Amino acid sequence: MILARVVGTIVATRKDPRLEGFKLLIVKPVAPDGKDEAGYVIAVDTVSAGSKETVIVVSGSSARMAEGCKDKPVDASIVGIVDTVTLNK
Amino acid sequence: MFLGRVVGTVVSTMKDAALTGQRLLIVQPLKPDLTATGKRLVMLDAVGVGAGELIYWCRGKESSFPFLPAEVPTDNTIVGVVDDLHLEPSR
Numbered sequence: 611m612i613l614a615r616v617v618g619t620i621v622a623t624r625k626d627p628r629l630e631g632f633k634l635l636i637v638k639p640v641a642p643d644g645k646d647e648a649g650y651v652i653a654v655d656t657v658s659a660g661s662k663e664t665v666i667v668v669s670g671s672s673a674r675m676a677e678g679c680k681d682k683p684v685d686a687s688i689v690g691i692v693d694t695v696t697l698n699k
Numbered sequence: 700m701f702l703g704r705v706v707g708t709v710v711s712t713m714k715d716a717a718l719t720g721q722r723l724l725i726v727q728p729l730k731p732d733l734t735a736t737g738k739r740l741v742m743l744d745a746v747g748v749g750a751g752e753l754i755y756w757c758r759g760k761e762s763s764f765p766f767l768p769a770e771v772p773t774d775n776t777i778v779g780v781v782d783d784l785h786l787e788p789s790r
Contacts, residue, residue, distance in 0.1 A: 611723075611741040611775055613709070642707055642725050642739050657713050666711060666723070666741055668772045671760040675772040677715050689772045690714030690723070697707035697725065698750045 613692060614639045614667045616659050620652055628682045635659065635688065637667055642695050653686040654679060666690035700757045702729040702781065705748055709741055717771045724748070724777065726756060731786050742775040753781040 618636035622629075633655040639647040644664075651667060656676045659665045669686045673679060676687035707725035711718075722744040728737045733753070745765035748754050754777045756762070762776035 611743075611773060612738070613741055639738075647738065656715060659713075666709070666714070668774050670774045672763055672772055672774040675717070675760075675763060675770045677717070677772075687772060690711035690718060693710040693712055695707060695709050695725065698705070 611666050611668045611689070612639050613642060613695070614651065614653075614665055614688075615646075616661055616663050616665060617650070626683050629654075629684075632682075632684075633658075637665060637688070639667075640664065642697055644695075651686050653688045654682075654684050655688045657688055657691055659688050659691050664692040664695075666692060700755045700778065702731065702733070702784075703727060703740075703742075703754055703756050703777075704729055704733075705750055705752050705754060705777075706739060708750075715772050717769055718743075718773075721766075721771065721773075726754065726775070726777065729753075731784070733784075740775050742777050743771065743773045744777045746777060746779060748777055748780055753784070755779045755781060
């Protein structure tokens with residue numbers, strides 16, 4: 611899983627019928643210290659994340675184990691909203 | 700599976716129901732010579748590790764198998780604590 615920040619939304623009318631009703635968000639990976647990392651991911655939101663929130667994104671086939679994603683064509687899911695990150699001293 | 704070191708923790712209240720009660724840790728992946736490689740990742744803990752410990756972790760769908768029959772959405776899980784590591788000198 612990676613930490614990421616919600617930076618945008620996606621609207622898609624023509625899509626796989628199994629994705630209907632899903633909220634698609636654009637997330638940007640961030641390091642644990644909050645710095646942006648390269649790239650973007652489009653992820654299905656299963657926890658009602660909001661704009662600019664730091665979230666936990668699970669990718670690969672495990673993304674289908676998120677709530678409601680079973681047998682859906684999904685390879686990245688938001689499975690948690692981060693409250694705090696603590697790094698060891 | 701890969702080596703890593705536990706470098707932090709994540710707290711999340713709003714999360715997938717299957718993640719309830721799971722510990723979310725930040726792990727820095729390591730090379731066998733224990734130098735850092737790659738980005739720090741968020742992982743679940745299947746064995747009960749502590750801060751700063753040297754661990755090994757597995758990747759992919761298999762990382763949810765320690766929690767069966769629960770279907771836990773994770774793609775990285777800590778599956779062992781390293782007691783000792785011996786590396787043959789490179790030729």
